[in-house]
Amino acid sequence: MKISLGPQTLIYPNPVLIVGSYDNAGKANVMTAAWGGIVCSDPPCVSVSLRKATYTFGNIAERKAFTISIPSEHHVKEADHFGIKSGRNEDKFSMTRLTPVKSEIVDAPYVKEFPVVLECRLLHMHELGLHTQFVGQIMDVKIEEDVAGEGGRPDIRKIRPFVYDHSSMAYYGIGGVVGKAFKIGNEL
């Protein structure tokens, strides 16, 4: 039997997206966002939803560009830190001793030490309420060479991304394979 919890933002899984942008003085900033994901295959687009109060909001609106860096478990502390502090009051790269890399494709920085990076130009801003959704066209995806697996494709077991559980406010790793997509469903 089902229990009603009322309206709330519950879903599984939430990603941990590190959004990179430049402020108007050219300082690299990053923030952590869990409200986002892929939204279109062609053109390839990703979205991330931000509150107007964030420093990143103004940066992206101004520069029309952002990056998304996906952290591995090794950097869970840094990824969490990026979601606690504001770039208004702190240089998050100096604080975490991570390295901003200027994208050669879009006007935004990404995190050198993180294994997967999406470089995006801003296509749309959708006002939804407390959050505004920024839709970016993915101009390139870059991965660290040591997370490439079979055929040069990114290997999730080497990337070791993690998920955010909003209910327990904890991060969880990725477990084992539970099935092949577009295949296991044919067994029925």
Next chain:
Amino acid sequence: MKISLGPQTLIYPNPVLIVGSYDNAGKANVMTAAWGGIVCSDPPCVSVSLRKATYTFGNIAERKAFTISIPSEHHVKEADHFGIKSGRNEDKFSMTRLTPVKSEIVDAPYVKEFPVVLECRLLHMHELGLHTQFVGQIMDVKIEEDVAGEGGRPDIRKIRPFVYDHSSMAYYGIGGVVGKAFKIGNEL
């Protein structure tokens, strides 16, 4: 060093969202989508991106409502099946022996056997290209009582959701805790 993969829809993790809708004859249908997630905290909103070619697209555009059911690992075959077949040619509930439940709040059905359900009314449709993004206001969240944990809150270890890896086209389970959010980042 980073390798360029070109523009593509890579992100970690992708969710496995089972989108429920009624067709114009009132037949319950479900389809699997990986392009979606929470997009706003207030009002609480979720988005899911669909191609015009899907049966679900017309259903939601017509009924202005949909549900999202989150499957557990136990039902990975059924969840995958929902993404392989089309509701135009098959009654997916009969085929998988799962049960459609008519929402009392919105004009859409959800999957009785799945542990977490979001009931949504359509707020926006954003044309992005191959995909159109459907933004729904979450009117209620329901969970199966046996997945409630501490304080009645949903327990991810009982829900056992899984993620979709687009690179290897496989589903992965959720692993162990790697840190407490809004906390472990203060250790730096």
